[in-house]
Amino acid sequence: MTNEERVGGKKLDIVKRAYDRFYDGGFHATGVDTVLADSGISKRTLYKHFPTKENLIEAVLHHYAAGVVQNLFAPVRAKGGDARAQIEAFFDLRAAMIDAQPARGCLGIKAAQEYAGRHAGIAAWGERAAREVESQFVRLCEEVGVAHPADLGRQINIVFQGTVVLAQALGDSSPFVQAKQAVATLLDAAGTSRQA
Amino acid sequence: MTNEERVGGKKLDIVKRAYDRFYDGGFHATGVDTVLADSGISKRTLYKHFPTKENLIEAVLHHYAAGVVQNLFAPVRAKGGDARAQIEAFFDLRAAMIDAQPARGCLGIKAAQEYAGRHAGIAAWGERAAREVESQFVRLCEEVGVAHPADLGRQINIVFQGTVVLAQALGDSSPFVQAKQAVATLLDAAGTSRQA
DNA sequence: GAGGCCGTAAACAGATCGGTTTACCCGGAT
DNA sequence: ATCCGGGTAAACCGATCTGTTTACGGCCTC
Structure with a gap:
């Protein structure tokens, strides 16, 4: 293990921990002491890697955007099938995930x-x-082969964002069933023709 | 002016001020001193009416729900026209309001x-x-006379919530044009038949 | 085994938070 | 004129925040 990797590993460990704490507790309401609690990492080390809390937050958001958001569609892409089926499966997947663990909304939106x-x-x-996220919906719409994939992709993204925020506010996955219906209607x- | 009204007036003044400050700055990030700054109202008076900050926040949210949210559709209702036209006009209205003043999202959702x-x-x-908001969309869908107004109203609400959050995150009203398209498609x- | 080095734990500093208290002022009833 | 209740302004309190510093401890090299 090189020194770089070790440092990166610890830095990444801090980011992951901060990611969860900020996601659950909010950015302003969660102090750096809370982030570090029971972690075996000292404040000094945190501030060596991230000179300010805001700097840490940006690193967390980078981690979220590059890791979580980029791979949002990976599971449905892995299962294959045509693009339309992937879009619909995506909403099913998100609903199942929310049933397993309470919705936390979009971290980027919360930060904004x-x-x-x-x-x-x-x-x-x-x-x-x-x-x-929008660009990934647009790409899938291109694969579906609709007339105006950019417009449809943005519409579906609107539906998705609304579903995420409502699922969190309402505390259950029910918005996803209406969302899937709406997306099917839009498609x-x-x-496009609906497949079984 | 009765004593009750005077007290209520001052209480309402505090709520309105807190409403704007919290809306712009967030709840945790905005201190009670910020709420009261340059208001000519002392902290003592605030804590006479609202024993805790959380209590004030709840009063603000009550004001928001009873005042702002309840009257969301009042302008388009006042203009008359059939229900479908009112739904579409609603999205136009929200877009115009965001063009005039930066979107701040939904205060209730932010609080949640x-x-x-x-x-x-x-x-x-x-x-x-x-x-x-959902119930108001559902009511309009009932007036439109669709087969399943509850489902459609919830779908439109999902679109609306997504539009609001995206308009804030993106900083412009562009999501409303796609949203209006999507709602028209759903209707x-x-x-229903589209009217000119 | 001695000497750095990186890290933790914890004390500390200054600012700000929510909330309380004190001191003072002003308008209205007597 | 006087008293009194309700209000402002501001000092104050303890807790908590971000960020720094001190003290100590284990590991790696020589």
């Missing part, structure tokens, strides 16, 4: 909500995450 | 995001606000 007008660098991650209207 | 798992009474207002599929 807390830091809009206060820290532009952090707030920007909300837009980045949203656009990343139908775009001229 | 910040206080989920931390203060149930506050977090519950997110669900309340969401269900209130079309539900068997």
Whole structure:
């Protein structure tokens, strides 16, 4: 193990821990002591890697965008099938995940909500995450072969974001069943045929 | 002016001020001193009316739910027209409002995001606000006369919530154009005829 | 086995938080 | 004129926040 890897490993460990704590407790409401509690990592080490809390938050959001958001569709892509089936399976998957673990919303959006007008660098991650998801929906719509994949992809992204926020606010996965219906309707209207 | 009204007036003044400050700055990030700054109201008076900050926040959310959310559809209802036109006009109206003033999202949802798992009474207002808007969409769908107004109303609410959150994260009203398209498609599929 | 080095634990500093208290002022009833 | 209740402004309190520093401990090299 090289020194670089060891440092990166510890840095990554901090980021993962902070990721969970911030996700569950919010950014402002969660102090750095809470992030480090029972971790065996000292504050000094944290501040060696991340000179400010905001810096840590940005690293967490980078981790979220590059790791979680980028791989959102990996499970349904792995299962294969045509693009439309993947879109619908995606909503089923998210519903199942929420049934297993309470919804926490989108971390990027939460960051944007807390830091809009206060820290532009952090707030920007909300837009980045949203656009990343949107582009993946657009790509799938292109594969489906609809007339205007950009428009449809953005519409589906709107439905997805609304579903995520409602699933969290309502505390259950029920919005996903209406969302799947709505997405199916939108895909139908775009001229695709529904498959069994 | 009765004593009750005077007290209520000052109490309402505090709530309105807190409403704006919390909306712009977030709940945890905005201190009570910030709420009172340049208001000519002392902290003592605030704590006479609201024994804790959380109590104030709940009053703000009550004000939001009873005032803002309940009247969301008042402008389009006042203009009249059939129910479908009102739904579509609603999205146009929201887009125009966001063009005039940056989107701030839904205060109830923000509260739920910040206080989920931390203060149930506050977090519950997110669900309340969401269900209130949903019920208004459902009512309009009933007026439209679709087969399953409850399902369609919930679908449209999902689209609306997603649009609100994206408009804030992206910083412009562009999501509303796709949202209006999506809603029109959903209404079309539900068997209504589009009017000019 | 001695000497650095990296890290933890914990004390510490300064600012800010929610919330309380004190001191003072002003308008209205007597 | 006087008293009194309700209000502001501001000092104050303990807790908590971000961030720094001190003290100590184990590991690696020589």
